Amino acid sequence: MRLILFALAGVVFFGSCGVTSELLVEKSPEHKNEVKKIKKIVTIDPEYSLVYLAKGADDYYLRSEKKEEEFTKTLEKSAKKAGIELVVLDKENLNANDLDYFNYLAPLKQQVMVASTLQDVTLKKSRYGENGRNWVRAPYEVFKEVPIITSEYSHLADKYGTPYFAMHGMLTVVEKRNLKPLWFMFYPVMIPVSIAMVAKPNAHTYYYTVVVNVETSEVLYREVRYITQKPVSGVLQGMTYDSFRIVKKPAKK
Amino acid sequence: MKKLVFTIVIGLSCLLVASQAQAQVSGHRGGIFVIKTDLMSPLLDWGAHAGLEIVAFRKISFVVDYNLQREFLYGNFLKRNREFDYDMRYGEDALMRAHTISVGLRMYSNKALPAPQGSYWEFKLGIARYQISGVLTPDRSSAQYTFTYGPLAAGRLSTTYGHQWILFSRMSLDLGFSVNFNMFSYSNQYLNVNETYPGINEEIEVSEFTDLYGGNIWNFGSSLGVGFGLHLAVGIVVP
Numbered sequence: 001m002r003l004i005l006f007a008l009a010g011v012v013f014f015g016s017c018g019v020t021s022e023l024l025v026e027k028s029p030e031h032k033n034e035v036k037k038i039k040k041i042v043t044i045d046p047e048y049s050l051v052y053l054a055k056g057a058d059d060y061y062l063r064s065e066k067k068e069e070e071f072t073k074t075l076e077k078s079a080k081k082a083g084i085e086l087v088v089l090d091k092e093n094l095n096a097n098d099l100d101y102f103n104y105l106a107p108l109k110q111q112v113m114v115a116s117t118l119q120d121v122t123l124k125k126s127r128y129g130e131n132g133r134n135w136v137r138a139p140y141e142v143f144k145e146v147p148i149i150t151s152e153y154s155h156l157a158d159k160y161g162t163p164y165f166a167m168h169g170m171l172t173v174v175e176k177r178n179l180k181p182l183w184f185m186f187y188p189v190m191i192p193v194s195i196a197m198v199a200k201p202n203a204h205t206y207y208y209t210v211v212v213n214v215e216t217s218e219v220l221y222r223e224v225r226y227i228t229q230k231p232v233s234g235v236l237q238g239m240t241y242d243s244f245r246i247v248k249k250p251a252k253k
Numbered sequence: 254m255k256k257l258v259f260t261i262v263i264g265l266s267c268l269l270v271a272s273q274a275q276a277q278v279s280g281h282r283g284g285i286f287v288i289k290t291d292l293m294s295p296l297l298d299w300g301a302h303a304g305l306e307i308v309a310f311r312k313i314s315f316v317v318d319y320n321l322q323r324e325f326l327y328g329n330f331l332k333r334n335r336e337f338d339y340d341m342r343y344g345e346d347a348l349m350r351a352h353t354i355s356v357g358l359r360m361y362s363n364k365a366l367p368a369p370q371g372s373y374w375e376f377k378l379g380i381a382r383y384q385i386s387g388v389l390t391p392d393r394s395s396a397q398y399t400f401t402y403g404p405l406a407a408g409r410l411s412t413t414y415g416h417q418w419i420l421f422s423r424m425s426l427d428l429g430f431s432v433n434f435n436m437f438s439y440s441n442q443y444l445n446v447n448e449t450y451p452g453i454n455e456e457i458e459v460s461e462f463t464d465l466y467g468g469n470i471w472n473f474g475s476s477l478g479v480g481f482g483l484h485l486a487v488g489i490v491v492p
Contacts, residue, residue, distance in 0.1 A: 019372060019416075021365035081282050135360065136310040138367075207365075225365040234281075234370065234419035242279045242367045 021227040025140035025246060026123060028220045032250035034213065040085040040162040041211065041247075044109045046072050047169040053176055071170055074236050082244035087160065100159070108153050109167055112212050115147040116222055138246045147219040154215050163215040168208070172230060175202045203230045209243050221247055279367040280308045281419050281490050287369050289425060289488025291320075297469040297483075298322040304486065308368045312361040316375065320353040322469075348386050353409055355379030369425065369490070372416045379409040381435065408436040411482065419490060427486040433468045435478030 048068040079086035123141040157163035181197035211221040291302035300321040357377030384403030415429025468480030
């Protein structure tokens, strides 16, 4: 019986311990001055996308509405736990009076995403960077040149009661599980290797956050997380809460 | 006794440090205490387990455990992989009880997930108190003598690699494989039955019993009590 328990635990174990993850956090030099003022953030249309590579070419890309709803609710709860009031502006819940979304918010989101991906920035070396001391606190780097947007959105700060606007999103790619290593089980000595190869994670999840100050027109904070597993509820809660905690933490010199 | 008190003090100090550091760590949605019990303990050791994990930093937590183990030497339910050569000389009822208190450090390796979630390495140091009781039938005679030895003190060192999941917001599930070492002091390694029953010169080598406690899955059968262990602990994350 012990060997059976051992073997079953091994399947679950190898599947879980094969999980790898990465975290990339970049902060503006002004972040440490503004962190105490970040009490309310408006997030524009959080997105969750799911790509199933195992499916056929016609339906491999799914935008799961149910998962998106769960993602949005988790963001709200995690922000509240971290002491931030999160206002979610979702285009699914617009009415006839919500012209701001199409006139300002959607273009703002697009401009922030373009600024984040296309503007070339360099980063200061931080002792809390990727190779720094990250057992105690989250690693981060600081912009030398800060990504900027146009100043035409500064009036949104008065309308929504906060100058901080955020873009949140999550993408999960699920690969087809390779079952060919199961053939190795015909050789008893290869059973552990076979189990390890089949049980290893086959999903990749990316979570991103960009926070911008529309009054100063600067990207204040951006973050990308990567983990090789599906975003089940415990993982989603852990990542989003940790993300909001890091937003509230000032960068040290 | 002094060592036991010292261990408990260290454990409580970790608790105080962690509570002060609560504002600095994420934990799981603010939960930095995990109270757990090992389901393998009653199943494989006929015992009980209670543990407390305290998240001290982003990827580091402290653990404090209490473990009660009971092992029947020739019990039909639990068979070990080692054959005794004493079974012709000793009786068939022997029981070893061990109370162990351990403190340790757990280091999580996932970058995107803070403690207490993800894969980890754990290093634990413990103090165990053993008591052995049984029936002695020397040289196939019909006479039977009961014996009880203890408490015996020993140090325990274990290294664990595992993974902890957080389910349903507050429930934790912790699966880990460990390598355990038990370190008995030399003076405790041989117990002379003559001390209890004058005229019977028998010597019980304690390692014949203690190597059963190297681990609850597989033992190497050495006098150090080395073996593999498996734990599956369920718990609650407490804010």
